[in-house]
Amino acid sequence: xxxxxxxxxxLTLGEAVKEALAEEMRRDPRVFIIGEDVAEAGTTFxxxxxxxxxxxxxxxxxxxxxxxxFTGIGVGAAMTGLRPVVDIMFGDFAGxxxxxxxxxxxxxxxxxxxxxxxxxxxxxxxGATRRSAAQHSQSLHAWFCHIPGLKVVLPSTPYDAKxxxxxxxxxxxxxxxxxxxMMYKLKGPVPxxxxxxxxxxxxxxxxxxxxxxxxxxxxxxxxxxxxxxLEEYDVSAEVVDPRTLWPLDEETLIESARKTSxxxxxxxxxxxYGAGAELTTVIQAGAFYDLEAPVKRIGAxxxxxxxSPPLEDATVPTEASVFQAAMALCxxxx
Amino acid sequence: xxxxxxxxxxxxxxxxxxxxYRKMLAIRLFEERVNDxxxxxxxxxxxxxYIGEEAVAVGVCEALHRDDYITSTxxxxxxxxxxxxxxxxxxxxxxxxxxxxxxxxxGSMHIADPDTGNLGANAIVAGSAGIAxxxxxxxxxxxxxxxxxxxxxxxxLGQGVVYEVMNMAAVWKLPVIxxxxxxxxxxxxxxxxxxxxxPMVRAAGFGVHAESVDGQDARAVYSVxxxxxxxxxxxxxxxxLWANTYRFAGHHVGDISREYYRAKQEETLWKTERDPLKxxxxxxxxNRVADATWLDRAHSEIQAEIENAxxxxxxxxxxxxxxxxxxxxx
Numbered sequence: 001x002x003x004x005x006x007x008x009x010x011l012t013l014g015e016a017v018k019e020a021l022a023e024e025m026r027r028d029p030r031v032f033i034i035g036e037d038v039a040e041a042g043t044t045f046x047x048x049x050x051x052x053x054x055x056x057x058x059x060x061x062x063x064x065x066x067x068x069x070f071t072g073i074g075v076g077a078a079m080t081g082l083r084p085v086v087d088i089m090f091g092d093f094a095g096x097x098x099x100x101x102x103x104x105x106x107x108x109x110x111x112x113x114x115x116x117x118x119x120x121x122x123x124x125x126x127g128a129t130r131r132s133a134a135q136h137s138q139s140l141h142a143w144f145c146h147i148p149g150l151k152v153v154l155p156s157t158p159y160d161a162k163x164x165x166x167x168x169x170x171x172x173x174x175x176x177x178x179x180x181x182m183m184y185k186l187k188g189p190v191p192x193x194x195x196x197x198x199x200x201x202x203x204x205x206x207x208x209x210x211x212x213x214x215x216x217x218x219x220x221x222x223x224x225x226x227x228x229x230l231e232e233y234d235v236s237a238e239v240v241d242p243r244t245l246w247p248l249d250e251e252t253l254i255e256s257a258r259k260t261s262x263x264x265x266x267x268x269x270x271x272x273y274g275a276g277a278e279l280t281t282v283i284q285a286g287a288f289y290d291l292e293a294p295v296k297r298i299g300a301x302x303x304x305x306x307x308s309p310p311l312e313d314a315t316v317p318t319e320a321s322v323f324q325a326a327m328a329l330c331x332x333x334x
Numbered sequence: 335x336x337x338x339x340x341x342x343x344x345x346x347x348x349x350x351x352x353x354x355y356r357k358m359l360a361i362r363l364f365e366e367r368v369n370d371x372x373x374x375x376x377x378x379x380x381x382x383x384y385i386g387e388e389a390v391a392v393g394v395c396e397a398l399h400r401d402d403y404i405t406s407t408x409x410x411x412x413x414x415x416x417x418x419x420x421x422x423x424x425x426x427x428x429x430x431x432x433x434x435x436x437x438x439x440x441g442s443m444h445i446a447d448p449d450t451g452n453l454g455a456n457a458i459v460a461g462s463a464g465i466a467x468x469x470x471x472x473x474x475x476x477x478x479x480x481x482x483x484x485x486x487x488x489x490x491l492g493q494g495v496v497y498e499v500m501n502m503a504a505v506w507k508l509p510v511i512x513x514x515x516x517x518x519x520x521x522x523x524x525x526x527x528x529x530x531x532x533p534m535v536r537a538a539g540f541g542v543h544a545e546s547v548d549g550q551d552a553r554a555v556y557s558v559x560x561x562x563x564x565x566x567x568x569x570x571x572x573x574x575l576w577a578n579t580y581r582f583a584g585h586h587v588g589d590i591s592r593e594y595y596r597a598k599q600e601e602t603l604w605k606t607e608r609d610p611l612k613x614x615x616x617x618x619x620x621n622r623v624a625d626a627t628w629l630d631r632a633h634s635e636i637q638a639e640i641e642n643a644x645x646x647x648x649x650x651x652x653x654x655x656x657x658x659x660x661x662x663x664x
Contacts, residue, residue, distance in 0.1 A: 032475075058475070064505070069498025072464010073471055076482075079453060080403065080472035099495075103458050104465060112446035112454055113437035114661035148662050172664035 009192055014047040014184035016158035017123075020165035021048070021085065023194070025055050028083060031169055032059040034070055035087025044089055045125070045184055067093050071100040071122065075174075078120035079108060083169060088124040090132075091178065094140045097122075105174040106149030119172045121165070126154075127180040127218045127268060128305050128316050137305040137312070139218070139268040142275045144176045145245045151175040151199055152245040156220035158188040160243055163197030171199065180218035180268075200247030204256065208238030211326055212256040212263045214279055215239060219266040225319035226326060235330055245275055253279065254286035257295075262329050263287070264296040266317050271299030296329050298322065347553075348623040354396060354552040355614045355624070356632055358388040361412045362611060363633075363640050364421060368411065368428060368442075372587045376648070377428055379441050384412035386582030389610035390515050391416035393547075393555025394483055394575070397563045403451045403469040403482040405462030408443045409581075410455030413485050418450035421639055425647035432653040433646070439653075439661065451480075460486055460493035463512075467499040470510035470572070481509040481566045489520035491533055497540075500572065504540045509566035511559070512537070512574045515549065517581040522595045537574035549579030550610045553617065580604040 011019065025031045033051065035043070039062045042049030052060040063070040067088060074084040088097060105118045126139035145152050151173055155161035161179065168175040205220060206227055215223035220241045227237035240256050242249060257263045263283050267276040276297040284295050301315040327334055344352070365385045371377040384391065387409070395404070395416035406413035414424060419435065427434025428442050435445050446454035453469055456462040466484030473480040490496055491514065503510050520528050537544040543565060547558045555577060562573040582605055584592055592601070606612075618624040624632075 064498070064501060066498035066502065068495045069464060069467075069502055072495060072499060073468040073502060074464075076453065076465035076468020077471045077475075078468070079465065080469040081476055082472050084468075099458060099461065100464055104456075104461060108446075108454065108465075109664050110661045111436060111440045111444040113435065113439050114664070115436070115448050116446055116454065117664045119664075151663075 008189040010187045011158045011190040012184060013158045013161050013179065013186045013188070014045065016162040016190050017047055017165060017179060018049070018051065019190070020162040022051060022054065024166055024169045025059060030081065030083045031085065032061065032082060033085045033087060034061045034063060034074055036063055036065055036089055038062060038087050043087060045181065047184060067096040068100055071097040072104065074120050074122070075100055075105045075108070075118055078118045078174070079116050083119050085121045085123060085169065088122060090136050091124045091126045091140050092135050092138045094124070094143055098143070101144065101150065101174065101176070102147045106147045109173070110149060117172050118174045120174045121168045121177055122174065123177045123179065125181045126178050127182045128300065129312060130181055131307065131309060131312065133307040134304040139300065141176070141178050141245065142269045142273070145275055145278065149174065151247065152178070153199060153243070154178045154217035154245060155243065156205070156217055156241050158186065158190050160197060160203070162190055163195050164199065164243060166196045167199050170196070175199070178217060182218060183221070186221070197243070199244045200249055202240055202242045202249035202252035204238060204252070205241050206237065206239040208236040208260065210236045210260060210262065211330055212238045212240055212260045213266060213322065213326065214253055214263065214283070215241060215266040216245065216268070216275065218268045219317060222317055222319055222322055223266055226322035229319060229323040230326055233327065233332060235326065235332065237326060242279070248282065250282050250286060253283055257283045257287035258290040261290050261292040263291065264298065264322070264326060264329060266298050266322055268316055269299055270302055271297060272302050274299045293329055296325055298325060344623065348621065350396065350556065351553055351614065351618060351623060354392050354556065355611070355618060356636065357392040357416055358552060358611055358614065359632060360421070360636050360639070361388045361391065361415050363636055364415060364424070365411060367640055367644055369583070369587055371644070378430060381442055381587045382409040382585065383583040383587065384409050386604065386609070387515055387517060387549065387579045388412055389552035389555050390513065390549045390577045390579055391485070393552045394511070394513055394559045396556045397559035398481070398483060401451050402480050403453050403466065403473070405453045405466040405482070405484050406445070406455035407459070407462070407485055407487060408455065408457045409487065410443065410445060410485070414445045414447065414452055414455065417452050419445065419447055419452065421643035422646040425643045426650050429647045429650070430652060431647055431650040433650040437653055437657065437661070460490035460496050462486070463490070463493070463496045463499045467503050467508060467510050470503060470508035471506070474506070474508055479567060481511060481563055483511040483513055485513045485515060488514055488516040488518070488525045488529065488533070490514070491529055491536070492520065497536070500537065500540050500542060503572035504542050507569060507571040509569070510572045511562055511566055512572060514574065514576050515579055516576060517579050519581060519585070519596065521585045522589070524595065534574070534576055542572050542574050544574040544576065546576040546578065549577030550608045550613055552610055552614055580608060
């Protein structure tokens with residue numbers, strides 16, 4: 001047993017998300033949750049369990065299985081005085097809601113010359129290796145990053161999830177908030193007292209000297225694991241988490257790249273035309289004269305996510321694959 | 335638009351008819367001027383004219399309060415004007431000027447105006463079905479007594495989202511009026527080639543109270559909408575209005591050769607027999623509510639207002655190029 005009991009409370013990422021929602025719903029009666037099985041079921045991931053008991057079925061609203069319809073209702077409700085948190089169970093359903101997000105939510109403010117606002121959060125999930133196959137495993141956040149008018153948030157810890165979600169709910173713009181399904185049980189310190197984390201500020205999750213690993217969401221833990229492996233070979237890796245892909249804290253990424261001179265970008269979205277490509281370009285343009293090597297980008301393989309476990313595991317970056325790529329990038333032989 | 339001069343002894347119904355007539359005429363003359371500006375290359379982009387359908391917009395909006403919501407379509411100038419938009423800022427928006435309703439960033443297909451409850455015209459067919467239903471959701475939740483009227487054409491019946499939101503509006507008893515303007519053509523294709531069964535039955539299938547109306551008769555549109563709005567405002571759930579109308583011009587201004595999808599004879603028949611302005615004129619004169627002098631004066635007054643508005647818009651400055659990055663985020 002430790003000699004001093006440290007009074008920092010630990011929550012899972014799922015609990016942190018729920019606490020953020022509950023606090024914001026207590027603070028602001030305009031906030032409500034709308035989606036499939038969000039009430040008594042507490043979502044298929046049981047993240048919202050208990051909220052309907054506190055806030056009632058009017059504010060934790062079960063919908064039919066009509067993603068475009070209830071997302072559109074969220075847009076209209078946001079324009080007219082409410083602050084909806086729309087729950088899209090699997091990120092793969094992005095295809096169903098894309099008109100509501102890309103053509104409606106994202107553009108209302110601009111098209112109206114700034115006269116209508118859409119203060120809405122769309123919570124959804126990403127991440128493979130849950131054996132859920134091709135239509136329940138993708139990480140499609142790059143789709144939303146491509147659209148002006150949207151903000152895109154990808155927390156990697158319970159602390160970040162709570163602070164960023166609270167900011168997202170208070171934001172006057174449509175914000176897409178991604179939760180990694182595999183991280184719902186991840187525990188981390190979350191203080192009891194109120195806090196928020198502004199959107200658009202990256203965080204250095206681990207200081208290092210030889211190499212920068214920029215990682216998003218599910219890949220932050222992978223990067224931290226790889227950094228530990230690298231340590232055994234005297235390679236000191238810095239891990240930087242942008243936390244929000246838009247707005248993007250370019251400065252922190254570039255600063256780290258200039259310091260270490262070698263950079264990897266790890267993102268669980270499809271590598272081709274993905275978020276990693278944008279991060280890579282930003283870093284290469286901003287730190288070009290300080291780089292010793294081209295920025296290395298790793299994402300999901302360009303295949304539909306397969307069901308069979310050994311096949312699925314091969315599609316996403318792992319601690320081992322990141323470690324190996326990092327060693328190569330540093331010119332180190334294994 | 336100035337208010338209609340009402341002679342003493344004019345009943346409420348007659349005063350309303352005069353008001354509806356003036357509003358329809360304003361929309362007609364507005365659209366004719368849009369056509370003129372467009373064909374003279376003074377207006378950029380696309381223009382989908384509402385000529386022929388005026389009675390639907392004015393009849394429906396007459397039954398709404400100023401703070402009730404509407405959503406509109408790519409063919410939306412009539413809805414915006416009927417809900418109370420000013421002619422000068424409308425023209426300014428169509429010309430891409432800073433003084434327009436959306437600072438020139440929206441244009442013909444995206445006019446929005448919080449002051450008149452206009453949540454915005456939408457260039458995605460059925461794109462605003464969710465928004466209108468969401469506005470009705472807010473109205474119910476906030477208890478502010480408002481309703482939302484969702485205008486869409488019969489072409490939108492092909493979009494699944496319409497049925498998704500209609501279902502939810504019915505389950506949750508939301509105060510939304512789905513106004514389907516059946517102008518017979520999904521762009522260049524007759525609705526009989528695209529639409530199975532009876533659209534009224536589709537709404538009824540959700541338990542949504544549905545009515546149909548002669549969309550060329552503004553008084554009839556108003557009367558039926560007033561009942562439907564009352565139903566929605568009472569908290570009895572959504573309603574569906576099927577308004578039979580006709581698009582006198584093409585799908586857009588550039589759609590000039592139309593014989594391949596509809597006969598000239600058909601167009602002529604609608605223009606001569608089923609023009610909403612002619613129908614209203616006939617009623618006003620037959621009932622001695624207005625005479626030729628009144629009608630002439632209304633025409634010249636509105637024509638003058640249109641001309642002033644056009645001159646304002648033509649003279650108004652474009653937005654400065656650096657404004658392009660403003661308003662992306664709130």
